[in-house]
Amino acid sequence: MRVFIGVTGASGQIYARRLIEVLHEEGVDVEISVTRSAEYVMEQEGVDLPENVRRYDPKDLTAPPASGTYRIDAYIVCPCTLHTLSSVAVGVAGDLIKRAAVVALKEGRPLVFVVRETPWPRSALQAALKLREEGAVILPACPAFYHGPTTIEDLVDYVVQKVLDTIGVEVDLVRYQPRGMNFR
Ligand SMILES: Cc1cc2nc3c(=O)[nH]c(=O)nc-3n(C[C@H](O)[C@H](O)[C@H](O)COP(=O)(O)O)c2cc1C
Structure with a gap:
């Protein structure tokens, strides 16, 4: 399985790091592209991304993910800015991340926007x-609290689990056993 992750300049760069880490651990071929704004926010948030993945320049519209034949x-x-979300919605594909998202829509492939902003x-x-x-999944970076999180990592894992559930990658990051229910 190959997954493309566009990292844009919203708060919550830690979601991107964890998502890449888990996919890599699961043996998924991960390719990423990171906007300039994301790099800036990463500095502010003290987050580094793993280096063991193929990384494309977001300005490179000749890179393989720009084409539906790849x-x-x-x-x-992840995380997704309102800027990138809104651009893709109107078909504006001025960088590799937006172009890849437009390709996903035109090809009818799974596409998830982990949006982070409030209010909207x-x-x-x-x-x-x-x-x-058009078939995309809008998945706000919106952790829950019913599973007893005690660390930031627990909250991050909740969102990452949701993303992976959406694309059919089976992981067990969140353990939650409500009384009388047995669904995970
Ligand atoms: C520290 C910081 C945090 C930001 N957080 C968000 C955010 O959570 N959501 C958002 O939509 N934009 C946020 N922005 C604004 C985007 O970075 C800005 O709109 C940028 O143009 C997005 O470009 P990109 O979509 O190409 O990454 C933030 C900017 C900064 C400097």
Whole structure:
């Protein structure tokens, strides 16, 4: 399985790091591209990304993920800015991440936007609805608290688990056994 991850300049770069780590551990072929804004936010948040993955310059629109003939099984934008979400919604593909997302839509391949912003302006809500109607999954970076998290990593793992559930990668990052239920 090959997964393309676009990392954009929203808060929550730690989600990208953990997502890449887990996919790599699961033997998934991970390819990434990181915007300039994401690099800046990463510095602010003290996060480094793993180096053992293929990384493309986001300005390189000749890179393989820019083409639908290059086989990619799932595309994830994590974390995703409203800028990138809104651009893709109107088909503006000025960098490799947006172009790859447009390719995913045109080819009908799994596409997940792990959006991080609050509150949301009307334009972003409309963009998200449009992308959902085209088949993309809008997955806000929105951790839950019912599984008893005690660390930031527990909260991050909750979101990463949700992303991986969406693309069909089976992992067991979140252990939750509510009384009377047995679903994981
Ligand atoms: C420290 C910092 C945090 C930011 N956090 C967010 C955020 O959580 N969500 C968002 O949509 N934009 C956020 N932004 C703004 C984006 O980085 C900005 O819109 C940028 O143009 C996005 O470009 P990109 O989508 O190409 O990465 C943040 C900017 C900075 C400097």
